Amino acid sequence: MTLTRSGYTLPVFACAGAIAALLWLKERKSVPSVSVDLIEPSQIVEIPIEQVSGINEGEALAITRSDPGDNLDLTRNTPIWTLVEFCQEAEEQIVIKGGEGIGRIVDASGEAAIYRYAKRLLRQNLEPLLELESKIQVTIVLPEGRSLAKRTSNAAFGVVDGLSLLGTTGISEPLSAPGHLETALAELREKAGKLSPEREENGENTSSYTQESSILVFCVGENGLDLARQLDIPPERLVKTANWLGPMLVEAIVQGVKGILLFGYHGKLIKLAGGIFHTHHHLADGRLEILTAHCAQVGLPTPALQKVFTSATAEDALKYLRDLDAQSASNWVNLVYSSIALAIDKRSQAYIRTHTEKNVCVGSVLFDRDRQIFVKSEMGYALLSALLGLHTAICN
Structure with missing residues (x-):
């Protein structure tokens, strides 16, 4: 029987980019990969980082690429950009925002379609890297998200203008295999x-x-x-x-x-x-x-x-x-x-x-x-x- 290969869900790659961008802000160096605690399941994995760079003072951008394994997933190889910036006036230590290509929830005043697991994943992986007084804003961008969303049923669930960061686990199983x-x-x-x-x-x-x-x-x-x-x-x-x-x-x-x-x-x-x-x-x-x-x-x-x-x-x-x-x-x-x-x-x-x-x-x-x-x-x-x-x- 042909073995199938699991990959990772979109929130994992967004989180990896956030870690890489934050490390750049702290240490001014790029890294080829970062460790991400998936939480669900309890597992630490290594995620490749394609690019990372400073943008402005206190701002850095990292790029990863989706790898869903052998799953029939239209996001395969799509780039995920994660922008991290220090934001001391923020009300929370970690503010998570959806940029271009992240869908909006129609009946939630345009709230970004970033769901519970994605937020938990980002916060639990980033908090240990921050000083107690530090505050950051994380903005996730899917450059191809708006076009890819037209090929999904997202609109049927009230998500428009992009893809959602939905999921309850970091593992992307090959559902159709x-x-x-x-x-x-x-x-x-x-x-x-x-x-x-x-x-x-x-x-x-x-x-x-x-x-x-x-x-x-x-x-x-x-x-x-x-x-x-x-x-x-x-x-x-x-x-x-x-x-x-x-x-x-x-x-x-x-x-x-x-x-x-x-x-x-x-x-x-x-x-x-x-x-x-x-x-x-x-x-x-x-x-x-x-x-x-x-x-x-x-x-x-x-x-x-x-x-x-x-x-x-x-x-x-x-x-x-x-x-x-x-x-x-x-x-x-x-x-x-x-x-x-x-x-x-x-x-x-x-x-x-x-x-x-x-x-x-x-x-x-x-x-x-x-x-x-x-x-x-x-x-x-x-x-x-x-x-x-x-x-x-x-x-x-």
């Missing part, structure tokens, strides 16, 4: 295994009964993982599935999991309502066809059906239905997406039953481009509530 499935399955087995002793200690019969201790949350992509963490869902329950939902569902049941909460962007999870269990767009799509079918099922008029079917994206179709509701005081969004969420649950349960001859609780929670949850299936609501300690979920 077969080896990644084994990595994902290994994580699933590890987390499922840690649930079993808890159930056995409580004397529970795992063949017919489950409480919150036997639920896992399948997060489809980084956006789902990040939002699930913001909701304070325990991290030991979270499993990132990427596009491998079919094999992951089956393996969860083999490992004794009794409840699975599917947590993801509606434009991705909708494929499961049509029986598509490998969700990469290169293999299968059908989102608008599935959405139109459910619109027809709940009685949406023909002219509106045609509008949904010819929408450019699933997000555009959702916006159209929301506008229709606002104009006519109707309830189409809830009707349509409740039907879809129920179909996701039923199709997933049927898929599992076909491959394992076992029944299991599957619920779904869907969010939109603004990372706002707008529909939960009945079982999705029960499983999410159990995870958040609101009540106990029973699965027979």
Whole structure:
């Protein structure tokens, strides 16, 4: 089998550039590489520095290049510029800004799309290099970010004019390579295994009964993982599935999991309502066809059906239905997406039953481009509530 090579996420290269620029300001010398503590995972790696130079007094710029490993990542080899300048009037010791090519979050007053892990990575690596009284401003620039963003789904999540520094780890796994499935399955087995002793200690019969201790949350992509963490869902329950939902569902049941909460962007999870269990767009799509079918099922008029079917994206179709509701005081969004969420649950349960001859609780929670949850299936609501300690979920 061909081995796949992991690389690093964009925040790691931005952080490496910041370290190199700060070292130049302190020591007036360039370095060929710097050590970066990834934090997640707990690992120190060496990142090459392409160039570093002073710009003005108290200002330095370093350039790195993205290396995502064998991942099918459009940022491969793109330059990352990191400008560091002393800024004693700053309110914080380290101020992080997004420059050209870093996207803006539409619904956050134009805030730069630099997320939690990237900020944590920068601060924890830079703070030990600073004197207590020193303050710096770090500006990250992606010269090719604006053009690259046009080839992503960033706009569907409310990020415009560039790329986001998103991620929960410093490692860029080859998500589309077969080896990644084994990595994902290994994580699933590890987390499922840690649930079993808890159930056995409580004397529970795992063949017919489950409480919150036997639920896992399948997060489809980084956006789902990040939002699930913001909701304070325990991290030991979270499993990132990427596009491998079919094999992951089956393996969860083999490992004794009794409840699975599917947590993801509606434009991705909708494929499961049509029986598509490998969700990469290169293999299968059908989102608008599935959405139109459910619109027809709940009685949406023909002219509106045609509008949904010819929408450019699933997000555009959702916006159209929301506008229709606002104009006519109707309830189409809830009707349509409740039907879809129920179909996701039923199709997933049927898929599992076909491959394992076992029944299991599957619920779904869907969010939109603004990372706002707008529909939960009945079982999705029960499983999410159990995870958040609101009540106990029973699965027979």
